[in-house]
Amino acid sequence: MFKFGFAKTITDINEEDKTDELEWIPAFKLEITPEQVGVKYGTDYYTETKVFPDFNLKLIRSDKVVKDLTKHNCQNIIEAETQHSDLIPAKYEGGLKIWECTFDLGQYILEEQIELKDKLVMDLGCGAGLIGLIALLKNSTVHFQDYNAEVLKSMTIPNVLLNCDNRTNIFTKCEFYAGDWASLATLLDDEENRKYDYIFTSETIYNPDNHKKLYEIFKRKLKINGLGFIAGKIYYFGVGGGMRQFEDLVLKDGYFDVKMVWRSQDGVNREILKLTRKQHQEHGLLGI
Template identity: 35%
Template sequence: MEKFSFNFFGAVGSRANSDPVAYTSATEDGVTAEEVPQQQGLKVTDQPTVVTFDNEVALLKGMVTSEQAAAALAEPELQASDLVPRKYEGGFKLWEGAVDLCNFLIQQHQLTPQLLQEHSPSSSLRHKKVLELGCGHGLPGVLCHLAGAAVHYQDFNKQVITSLTIPNMRANLARLQQGACREAARFFAGDWEAVGHMMAMHGLGGYYDIILTAETIYSPESQARLLSCIKQVLQPPHGVVYVAAKSFYFGVGGSTASFADLVKADGILECKQVWKVEDGQSNKREILKLNFPEAITPYFL
């Protein structure tokens, strides 16, 4: 398997006049969010690493070293840690929950390499409006994008979006047959609460059919911010959320049980486990599904 890296400090292209307006927003405490124009994504260099999932589905991904991440964010701590609270949320690393989420989507929507290569994919994800929160590499979002969904990507750090998420998306779309048609993508950076507020203010409130997120409920504080964003942008009454996570995050306080309790106490959404990995060789992991109660459906007819 070949080593892969992105041109981390390469030139950034100028924004085309036809780009959608890139919004910015800030909460009362000054936490910011912004839309990142796709033209700010850096170019791919060398050869991507191939990640193989169920059904022989394979996606390409890049790599940013700890040293590159620390330099990009001006945070020396990143050379020794995957998380710097409120500064870096682990976006440069491919977490196992993201792999679980891809495998879950492949099985749920019966995705195959052949289907993902179709000019107009005949999958159940076609034309769905998908948001991946805390996307990092963005592979679950890329998978949905290849399957015909309109995908928006969000990460805490703009540098993750420009140096990893956008190049990953481009590398995978570049493998499509000539003339293949896929929906446009959008990219957002910033804190979840600020991003949710910005989206709600600019036409994306209650917008998404499917929200994906992996390894984002590692602490009680992160859980509350994530749920706040989800509630602002999930489309009622049939929107669904898939949360891939470790059952326990030792040392930082998060767990799938504590997140499920938070959702229940909040009272807006329902939560249940739909996937479990417990092989005795790795961390116990789960995927939780969040959805609106069926009782609200008549109000949206």
């Protein structure tokens, strides 16, 4: 049975760490400079894999990343490593590992031949950034978001650089955002207020306390005819979040139609949900 490697049991979390008592890092844009790209973000420690059929990616080795972050005294990661934990709420949210629903979503995007040329895409909760990389390599402009800036710096950005023949793409076709979803939409409004053709997210619904924050980004930042895709497990044992709960929240709010577009046949039950704005909004009646 699938279980997250949490630092604390769910009972501990309920009693001690109520999400609203946690201190979430506010969202911010991670700026990178041409000088940093060569020196700081270059890497030789990667493996080249056919992560998806017919789609080769070079990916930095996560053991190397964890080792480097530990060497540089990155406390959140050291704490997670010491506790053998996949995440510590509001401190480290799991981005150094590639989670299985990323493979489902990537495969789905490629199989369905989702049109990604000249689109604006958000990889929400990107971790290693595989979904954003697919979009980037298919000629989208991509905004990568992860709670932990250290994940973006040590994993996502190197992965982008490893896979772009033209390294300047990282300035012209990518942006990187760290911090909590609660303040992300407002930050993005303040930046350029651009709305997305696609928002993709994988394995981000495990904590029900974060559902509303996550949903608000789809609501505020998808274009009228934009599409949202959520890949995740039907239920996250030991944590409490799940697809039906997230889907209920979306449906109750009444702005989106929700369709389950993919479901696993075996193993841990996993799904992909597609969000489209309801018809009356496309005609501007609700003024979004």
